[in-house]
Amino acid sequence: MPLHDPFVVADEETRTYHLYTSNEPSVSGVDGVGTMVYRSRDLRDWAPPVVVFLASAQDGMWATQGGWAPEVHRWRGRYHLFTTLHDEARRLPVPPSDRWGTPFQVPNHARGTITAVSDSLLGPFTALAPERPTPPRQLMTLDGTLYVDPAGLPWMVYAHEWLQTIDGTMEAVRLDPDDLSRAVGDPVYLFKGSDATWLGEQIPAGVPHQLPPYITDGPQLYRSPDGHLVLLWSTYEKDTAGPDGSLGGGYVQTYAVSDSGALHGPWSQRRPLLREDSGHGMLFSTFEGELTLIVHRPFENARGKLYAVEFAGDELRLVARREDLDGGG
Incomplete structure (x- = not known):
């Protein structure tokens, strides 16, 4: 099952797991950029994906x-895809x-969550505001997720x-x-990548100028x-140096905890849950009540x-x- 950035909805009504990922035309048989979903009753045997x-x-x-x-969240009786x-x-x-x-050499371009x-x-999903992303359009953002605060107000949390x-x-x-495609007010800063101090623990001395961006x-x-x-997030860890001074490493699944229990934090960074080029994970509960983490690995040609x-x-x-569920590897 080729998949990247997996997101699982365990639907109690049908006792079916829905696993959303980016559309892969060679698997779905449908051309185009979008979202497809695998379905399973047991997290082991999956039906072919539907776009x-x-x-x-x-x-x-x-x-x-x-x-x-892609993520799918139920809000006010309807399903919302980010x-x-x-x-x-x-x-x-x-x-x-x-x-x-x-000096930066990489061009910036429009990117954001719709x-x-x-x-x-099972869709079809229709964009609420096809003319724009949900976060401010002048920002280059990705991976928006839904958070509902204790007052019942919805937020989009995203990576800048x-x-x-x-x-x-x-x-x-x-x-x-009333419209989850519409942002209200200015963005709120939560934390920055370099706050995860463990990222630099094994960086060789003398090569700060070669460090990758956080x-x-x-x-x-x-x-x-x-x-x-708790806020799950992923980053890239660089922990080895080659003879030419280049740094190696891979994708990492980590998390942070809000010291105040509220979205504004402050956020304390914890040590990684997974390395091995694993990441973009999410938590869900199985129908048997077992808390489960799903990630993709490796970053290229990923599997769940x-x-x-x-x-x-x-x-x-x-x-x-x-x-027993994911086939090992």
Whole structure:
């Protein structure tokens, strides 16, 4: 099952798991950028995917590239799809330099998460505002996820690209409860990638100018059983040096905990849950009540990997790899 940025909805009504990922035409048989969904009753045997959303210029979509990180959330009786699109032809300003004064060479372009809606988990999903992304359009953002605060107000939490911020950040913007495609007010800063101090623990001395940018990716928020607010996120760890001074490493699944229990934090960074080029994970509960983490691995040619996990206070722990479900590897 080729998949990237997996997101699972466990539908109690049909006792069916819905696993959303970017459309892969060679698997779905449908051309186009969008979202497809696999379905299963047991997390082991899956039906062929069904395409539930396509980003089409004919429908007035502001961008038709990407289709990354689809998520589906139920809000006020309807299903809302968040997925990230981009338009490489629509340029944005390039930052002058990185934190060490090195000029940036990578062009910036329009990127952001859109909101689409359907009455069914199987779509079709229709964009609420095809002419724009949900976060401010001047920002280069990705991987928007839904968070509902204790007052019942919806927020989109997203990653603000290192390409524009130099040190990637996690941010949030409040959404109009009557229209989840409409942001209300200004974005709120949560934390930056370099706050994860463990990222530099094994960086060889003398090569700070060769450090990669600090990347923030794949947020998902989860409230632990005793009320702690946890934010899963991913980044890239560089922990080895080759003879030419180049740095190696891979994709990492990590998390942060809000010291206040609220979205605004402050956020304390915890050590990685998974390395091994694994990441963009999310938590869901099985129909048997087992808390489960799904990630993709490796980053290229990714497949889904499953882990039983548990909370000990505000600490998230891996319990067991579910090779009986994901086939190992």
